[in-house]
Amino acid sequence: MRAVARYSLLAVALAIIAVTAVASAGANAALIGSKQEQQIGAQAAAQIESRYGLYTNPSWNRYVQAMGRRIAAQSPRHDIAWHFKILNTGDVNAVSLPGGYIYVFRGLLNFVGRDQGMLAGVIAHEVGHVSAHHQTKMMEREFWTNAALSLLTHGRTQQLASMFSNIYDLHFSRKDEYQADELGVKYASRAGYDPYGLARFLQKLEARYGNGPSGIASYLATHPSNSARVQRARAYAAQYAR
Numbered sequence: 001m002r003a004v005a006r007y008s009l010l011a012v013a014l015a016i017i018a019v020t021a022v023a024s025a026g027a028n029a030a031l032i033g034s035k036q037e038q039q040i041g042a043q044a045a046a047q048i049e050s051r052y053g054l055y056t057n058p059s060w061n062r063y064v065q066a067m068g069r070r071i072a073a074q075s076p077r078h079d080i081a082w083h084f085k086i087l088n089t090g091d092v093n094a095v096s097l098p099g100g101y102i103y104v105f106r107g108l109l110n111f112v113g114r115d116q117g118m119l120a121g122v123i124a125h126e127v128g129h130v131s132a133h134h135q136t137k138m139m140e141r142e143f144w145t146n147a148a149l150s151l152l153t154h155g156r157t158q159q160l161a162s163m164f165s166n167i168y169d170l171h172f173s174r175k176d177e178y179q180a181d182e183l184g185v186k187y188a189s190r191a192g193y194d195p196y197g198l199a200r201f202l203q204k205l206e207a208r209y210g211n212g213p214s215g216i217a218s219y220l221a222t223h224p225s226n227s228a229r230v231q232r233a234r235a236y237a238a239q240y241a242r
Contacts, residue, residue, distance in 0.1 A: 032136045034079040034099070040139070041099025044164035048087070048095075048103065055086040055106045064109075064123070067116075067193075068102055071124045074187040075131040084123070092205070093219045096126035097164050098135040108219070111204075117197025118204070120188045121233075125198060128183030134176045135164070174224050181229065182236050189240035196241070199233035206230075 032040075055061075068084030080100040090107040097103075102123060112118040129135065164170065172180070181198060189195035205219060 032139055037136055038080055038099035040164070041097045041101045041135075044097045045083070045101045048097075049085075053088040055088040057086075060086060060109060064104060064119075067120055068123055068127070070191045071120060071127050071187050071193075072100070074190045075127055077131050080130070082127075091219075094122050094126050095170070096129045096135065098130075098139065100130055102126045102130070111208075112201065115197065115200070117188070117194030118201040119197070120191070120193035121184060121198030121201050124188035124191070124193075125180050125184035127187055128180035129172065129176065131183055131187075132176070132179050134172055134180065137176075138172070177224050178229070178232060181233050185233060185236040185240060189237070195237035196234065199230055199237055202230045202233060
């Protein structure tokens with residue numbers, strides 16, 4: 001028993017030393033490289049697709065994939081392989097996973113209809129999250145919260161993937177959302193789409209669903225929405241309007 005106790009104390013001490021060493025490298029030190037980011041994203045993607053299923057309509061998939069690739073080409077993230085797919089659920093939502101996995105929901109396609117600018121704005125917003133490393137920052141915050149446990153246990157990649165597979169529990173900070181909006185408007189505009197599409201999408205959401213708890217669109221449940229955000233999106237678009 002004493003030997004086990006000494007081993008446990010030693011393991012904890014080593015974990016603390018390791019965490020301190022990483023912390024001393026600076027708050028901005030990257031803990032998760034692009035290779036591990038893609039591994040986590042691939043595992044989370046597999047879980048999501050198993051849970052919700054994919055919408056396999058060929059024409060819609062070609063449409064979304066072509067738009068996604070065109071927008072992602074404007075991103076500086078050339079270290080990852082981008083993936084654009086449609087989840088077979090009627091919710092009005094979209095989600096981005098680590099490593100460039102972007103999902104739009106079938107309900108979102110029905111909601112935006114023929115407005116290409118709206119869809120481009122939403123997809124570009126999700127590309128913006130990945131481009132700004134918001135997912136990896138979220139994972140690194142999770143690491144610091146459970147740093148000792150992370151170093152003493154196995155399967156952390158799977159645990160992080162499971163965190164992202166619970167898409168309705170994911171919430172970026174308001175600062176991250178604003179940054180993703182700004183990047184999204186820029187990417188969509190540079191890809192040749194209407195820069196006002198995102199602002200128009202947010203306006204339509206609020207007009208249709210409001211901000212109340214009843215009947216709220218799933219997009220508003222996982223993304224902040226307010227008049228200030230719409231105004232910001234318009235201001236970003238004005239910079240790129242032709």
